[in-house]
Amino acid sequence: MGDYIVRVLAQEAGVRGLACVTTGVAREATRRHNASPAATAALSHGLTAAALMGALLKTNQRVAIKVESVGPLRKLVVESDSAGNLRGYVSNPNVALAPPIGPGEIPIVIGDQGLLTVVKDLRLKDLYEGVVPLQSGKLDVDLTYYLMHSEQVPSLVEIGAPIDVNGMLRVAGGLLLQTLPGSDVNPLAELAERLDDLPQIGELFSNGETPESVLAAIFGAVDYAIVERRELQFQCACSWERTRQGLKLLGPAEIRTMLVEDEAVVDCHFCHERYVFNREALETILEELEHAQNDAAESL
Template sequence: MDDYLVRILTKAGTFRGLACVSTGVVAEAARRHGTLPTATAALGRALTGGALMGALLKTDQRVALKFEGNGPLGKILIEALSTGAVAGTVGNPAVDLPLLDGRPDVAGALGRTGLLTVTKDLRLKQPYQGTVRLTSSEIGEDLAMYLTESEQVPSAVRLDVFVEQDGTVGAAGGFLIQSLPPQDETAIHLLWERIGNLSSLSDHFCRGGTPEQLLDVLFVGIPFETFEKRVISFQCTCSREKCEQALLTQGKDALRAMADREGGGTVTCAFCREVRNFSQEEMGSLVDALSEPVAPPPAPSDESGKTAVLDIRRTLEINKKT
């Protein structure tokens, strides 16, 4: 089954629902980052949540999620576009904790104390940003709390990743349900009760269940219309041009040293692990592009502009060529 997402709206206009299968996206991320099972589950849930959040945006908009906890995982960074493209990274891919009640201990890996920061590039002068404390560190509940508290939209989010005994990704997917005004308290209670009674989402997707079938179960008896189905994929926004910009932030002296003594340099994207090599001649051209030796400019803060959504100095690792 290819990865895709479905979006529905109830005919009364009081609820919207999104559901997706993301097995391929999570498997690709696990392969690129070499994650062990618990890290795979955590990163996979965050990627799935990012895809759902991205689907709420308008054309050419994007959202970045940053989960920071006090557990061994450290942090998770996700970027999702309105097109269905999503990519991400995890602080420590080598985390693998014992199962907790038969499920990956994602909360133990991320840590039960920390923050979730959501930054949206809405193509305005400044990005929109909101931060909440981690509620459960299970990823889905934390995203629901952010949407409910920071955006004032009552929301429910469930995300799940099943990791096989050999460490491969067996299934992944999730859903996001939001109550829209005018709020129907009776229907909210009914939906939230159904969500609470749902069995494992990974079981649903492992059995070949679809996002459409999942929404059918949740909204049985509540008329709705499906108005979008889109492909989702692991796709990064990095480029050679962004890598050049990252190198330029190192300053003229550092670039000259890399060109003269090390024969070139490499830049690795932290989100997708793609490596781009720069020859000695290319490094020399970058040196020439700098008019004078200056200190690297400060990295933009999360409040300083659109580039904060994907800060190239944070997500591109500059390495010496070996």
């Protein structure tokens, strides 16, 4: 079974629900970043949070979640677009903590003091940005707090990415319940109680439950409809050309320094793809920059 997210709507109750499995995405990220079991757990939580937030976007919009804290992980950055393309990295992929690692250990890895920042590119003139202080270092609890206090939408997030005694990620996944604008919060509270009675989401998925069956268990007799089912994948937006444009922004002096070394090697933070710029490629960049400078001087 590949990774996917399901979005449901309980129109009458005024609640939307999302549930996703992200095991494949999390494993791909772990492999690319050569992450320790503890860093894998945190990165998997982050990617799942990004998948949930990404599913709330409209077409071509993007969201980034950044956690900066005092914990050994230091920094976590994850991104999603509206099409379910996920990527992310952590500052310290070598955090050491003996497995098994469950929800209780996540604050030890992430740290409980710091900031959670959500940046959205909604295709408007300015980026939307919301920041809240970390409440617990449990990413799902902190994201719930962010949605309640920064976006002011009563919500509930639960994420699971259990690491077994051998240090392997068993599954990754999560869910998000949210009151629709203008709706009463009581139905959400009732769903939250039902969720409380269920095992942790990581346990549910480990035991063979699916996003659909988890949502069915939570919504129970509440009338709802599945409105979307979308595949999720680890997919970085980087490319040789984008990296080249990034190098150009450094300016001619920086490119001349690189030419002394005969080549420039750029590693993508998010996916560890390596882009090599040889002498010829660097000379082309330098020519383009010098032309642009001459054109600017002539137009003065």
